[in-house]
Amino acid sequence: MLSVGSSCSFFYINSVLLFTLRSKQVFCETSRYILLFNLLFADTATLVSNLLLYILAFLGLRISYYACGPLILLSVFTITISPLTLAVMSFERFVAVCYPLRHAAIFTMRSLSIIIALVWAFSFIHILIRVFMLLYVFTTTSLDLQMNDFCSLEAMFFTPIFNYFEEAYSSILFLSVGAIIFASYIGVALVARSASKDKASARKALQTLLLHLIQLSLILTSTLSSTIITSIARRVGRLTLMRIYNVCFVCLTILPRCLSALIYGLRDQTIRPALMQNLCCRWRCSLF
Numbered sequence: 408m409l410s411v412g413s414s415c416s417f418f419y420i421n422s423v424l425l426f427t428l429r430s431k432q433v434f435c436e437t438s439r440y441i442l443l444f445n446l447l448f449a450d451t452a453t454l455v456s457n458l459l460l461y462i463l464a465f466l467g468l469r470i471s472y473y474a475c476g477p478l479i480l481l482s483v484f485t486i487t488i489s490p491l492t493l494a495v496m497s498f499e500r501f502v503a504v505c506y507p508l509r510h511a512a513i514f515t516m517r518s519l520s521i522i523i524a525l526v527w528a529f530s531f532i533h534i535l536i537r538v539f540m541l542l543y544v545f546t547t548t549s550l551d552l553q554m555n556d557f558c559s560l561e562a563m564f565f566t567p568i569f570n571y572f573e574e575a576y577s578s579i580l581f582l583s584v585g586a587i588i589f590a591s592y593i594g595v596a597l598v599a600r601s602a603s604k605d606k607a608s609a610r611k612a613l614q615t616l617l618l619h620l621i622q623l624s625l626i627l628t629s630t631l632s633s634t635i636i637t638s639i640a641r642r643v644g645r646l647t648l649m650r651i652y653n654v655c656f657v658c659l660t661i662l663p664r665c666l667s668a669l670i671y672g673l674r675d676q677t678i679r680p681a682l683m684q685n686l687c688c689r690w691r692c693s694l695f
Contacts, residue, residue: 411465413657414458417665420686421451424668427682434678438514439503442496443671445523449488450664456482457660464557475558476541480534483560487530489663490580490626493619494587495522500612501591505598533576540568581627588623592616611674618670625663 425447427434434440456478463470503510544566556562564573595616599609639651672682 411458411462414454414461414661417661417668418451418454418458420665420668420672421447421454423685424672424678424682425451427678427685430681430685436516438499438510438519439496440678441519442492442499442523443667445526446489446492446496447667449485449492450667453482453485453489454661454664456485457656460558461656464559467557469554469556470558471553472545472563475554475563478558479560479563480537483537484530484534486626486629487533487580488526490584490623491526491529493623494584495526497588497591497616497619500615501594504595504609504612536572537564537569540564540572544568577627581623584623585620588616588619592620615670615674618666622663622666622670625659625666629659629663 425444428440428444428447429435434444460478460482499510499514502513506513541564548566554562564570592613595609595612599613643651671678673679
């Protein structure tokens with residue numbers, strides 16, 4: 408119940424922040440807030456899909472492959488969007504600090520729309536590849552429509568070919584995104600050391616990029632959580648395993664999806680007043 412309660416709390420905070428990012432025109436016209444909305448939307452969708460999967464497993468419900476498929480594909484789809492958006496946000500901070508005069512020309516509304524569309528298109532292609540692989544497996548293997556196990560990523564993509572594909576895809580994706588964030592961090596750090604003015608802005612950008620690296624590391628760890636739990640399952644009992652699974656669910660699945668709200672919602676001086684006002688207003692409305 409702690410996992411469900413924390414998930415609902417983070418979902419509430421993310422939902423209020425999403426509403427806040429559409430409540431003022433400045434949030435709808437500033438590049439980093441537009442990218443933040445895209446990241447937060449993907450994180451919230453991942454949070455909801457993973458929470459539904461957790462509740463189904465907690466209740467012991469076994470569903471068909473046709474019902475499980477959309478939930479798993481939605482989770483995988485939004486998981487891919489998050490690291491790609493983190494890479495774009497890091498590059499945007501790099502341009503804002505290192506090339507402030509070119510920032511407005513590079514990150515226009517048109518270019519942002521194209522970048523976000525490319526991020527979603529790349530994630531959609533990833534899902535299409537998985538769907539075609541599933542169709543191939545289902546046509547060459549005789550399976551019952553009803554799943555023998557709980558709806559999960561491992562139960563849906565059960566053949567070794569999926570593991571090979573996921574290892575290659577995750578390695579390329581996270582290495583590329585990590586390189587972009589790290590390169591942006593180095594660039595901003597060099598500017599912060601040499602700049603005579605606006606050192607506070609550069610220092611804040613460094614802190615944001617460092618938090619992006621931590622967030623990316625947590626997302627990468629969450630993709631490996633099933634492997635970690637499988638290896639632990641051979642050494643501990645079922646009750647201990649369930650406790651470890653609950654901790655991993657909160658720390659590796661839920662926590663990375665709320666870091667965006669914590670990084671920007673509490674640190675950003677423009678968002679924080681509006682977010683706190685909406686949180687307090689909605690909390691009071693829920694009491695009466």
